[in-house]
Amino acid sequence: MGERLYLHRHSVTHSLPSHVKILTVLVFISVSVATPITRWPAFIAFFSLLIFTAVMSKIPILLLFKRALIEIPFVFFAILMPFFGEGEKFSIFGVMVYRDGLLAGTSIVVKGTLGVLAAVILSTTTTAREILRGLEKLKLPMIMVQIASFMLRYINVISDEMERMKVARESRGFIATGIKHWKVLATAAAALFIRSYERGERVHLAMLSRGFDGALPSLDSHSVTTREWFTALSIPGLALIASITASLIGW
Structure with a gap:
């Protein structure tokens, strides 16, 4: 994003x-x-x-x-x-x-x-x-750089999960038209949180397995x-x- x-x-x-x-x-x-x-x-x-x-x-x-x-x-x-x-x-x-x-x-x-x-x-x-x-490079505390880095990465993760769930709902004929569908959307939001958390765990483990130590790799x-x-x-x-x-x- x-x-x-x-x-x-x-x-x-x-x-x-x-x-x-x-x-x-x-x-x-x-x-x-x-x-x-x-x-x-x-x-x-x-x-x-x-x-x-x-x-x-x-x-x-x-x-x-x-x-x-x-x-x-x-x-x-x-x-x-x-x-x-x-x-x-x-x-x-x-x-x-x-x-x-x-x-x-x-x-x-x-x-x-x-x-x-x-x-x-x-x-x-x-x-x-x-x-x-x-x-x-401007010597911002490393923990703040890591937080910003993971924030950007996980925004994309959540965005991708949300798009896939939207496609899945629409493929089954669901279209939100009013307050009666709020229960379905609330359930979808809870499922989105769980799936995003689990996928975030997998992304983090994949990064660690590739040698990520908190510092951004740079060839410049x-x-x-x-x-x-x-x-x-x-x-x-x-x-x-x-x-x-x-x-x-x-x-």
Whole structure:
């Protein structure tokens, strides 16, 4: 399932080592979060840098924003913030809102969107396996890398089991049409849990029998060049310059 997000292209971004891209995304998000929302020219520059990166990575802009829609459920709270709070109030199209609440809500939406877009670019240009290997190279605790690795592996296991059970039900003429079929679906969910657990045990034993010791195998001996570091960090570097410039000018 994690590999389905990857979009195979030949670009500079795709060719960069995974741990370099992860570090670049973290630095970019840190700069974005640390910039006050009132410095709107800096945020225009941030969005422009992300669009430029997507174009250079040969990612369709429509696909980029389509995948970013995953944040919609998380922005509802931010939309309500201008209507609650304390302090100065003013009218927008006849609706009274709080200034501090409006700034806080806008900050959550804008900065959250920047983070989601950066994460989408990372997942589109890097496979799930490469991301895990990158986290390993960045010295993330091994137990966390293993948990993420097994999570991705067992999501695929459960997805495959669910698909097979769905085909088996439909081949016997079962189609869920209402509340009367909830009992059958509940029974299927319990059976899915048991079958997935048992298959997960077999997958783990198969991995151990093949010498798995908790570390991801890697045949990549490529060392990161100065040019690759410069290429990757140029984006958060430009973002930092835009933030500092907006602060000095007083926008």
